[in-house]
Amino acid sequence: MIRIAIVTGSTRPRRRTAVVARWVAEVAGRHPAVAAGEAAFEVVDLAEYGLSVLDEPVPALFGDYRNPHTHRWAETIASFDGFVFVTPEYNHSAPAALKNAIDFLFAEWNDKAAGFVSHGVHGGTRAVEHLRLIMTELRVANVRSQVALSVFTDFEITDPTEPGVLTPGPHQEPTLNELLDEVVTWSRVLKPLRTAAPVPAPTG
Incomplete structure (x- = not known):
């Protein structure tokens, strides 16, 4: 079975990102690959991991975690075959918490697939452009389809300090399903590479 993590890419209190991640998980739960027992999706929330600002003395490339x-x-991360990153856009890029979490590891990301669901004033597209570059460096295959949720048209917000209600436009769920199709397919295709080069057990 292919296991896909839906990564909640913000740790800010009252995050709109958590609302979006729940929607992604709901749609993913209806995906044909899930019904067929071929894939499983699970939300991985960065806020639950308590990661400090990167404090490992050895670069992640060496896998010597302390x-x-x-x-x-x-x-x-090693337990998953692919990822759907759910991210807001902060100052023309991805959140620092997400970049920090990514930088903690190396081999655990390799030879897997990733898709992106973003949200923000500009749909979060600029955050995703940066994440695509980062994932490529980590040997993660980026799928083409992307969901970009606009704060103006895909949410009902009465108080800007609260997440609001997600009201995705009619095209968003079909686009998300295309993204999920691609992530599942690429995660499956890349599996022989992961089998041939298993992630080494972290030392330390």
């Missing part, structure tokens, strides 16, 4: 929070994070 801290308990890093080991826990590495075990989680």
Whole structure:
């Protein structure tokens, strides 16, 4: 079975990102691959991992992890075959918490697939452009389809300090399903590479 993590890419209190991640999980739960027992999706919330600002003394490339929070994070990411990153856009880029979490690891990301669901004033598209570059460096295949949710047209917001209600336009769910199709397919196609080069057990 292919396991896909829906990564909640913000740790801010009252995050709109958590609302979007729940919607992604709901749609993913109806995906044909799930019904057929070929794939499973699980929300992975960065806020639940308590990662500090990167504090490993050895670069992640060497897999020599020293801290308990890093080991826990590495075990989680290693257990998945692909990812759907749900991200807002902060100052023309991805949140620092998400970049930090990505930088903790290396081999655990390799030879997997990723898709992106973004949200923001500009649909979060600029955050995704940066994440695509980062994922490529980590040997993660980026799928083409992308969901970009506009704060103006895909949410009902009465108080800007609250997440609001997600009201995705009629084209958004079909686009999300295309993204999920691609992530599942690419995760499956890349599986022989992961089998041939298993992630080494972190030391330390």
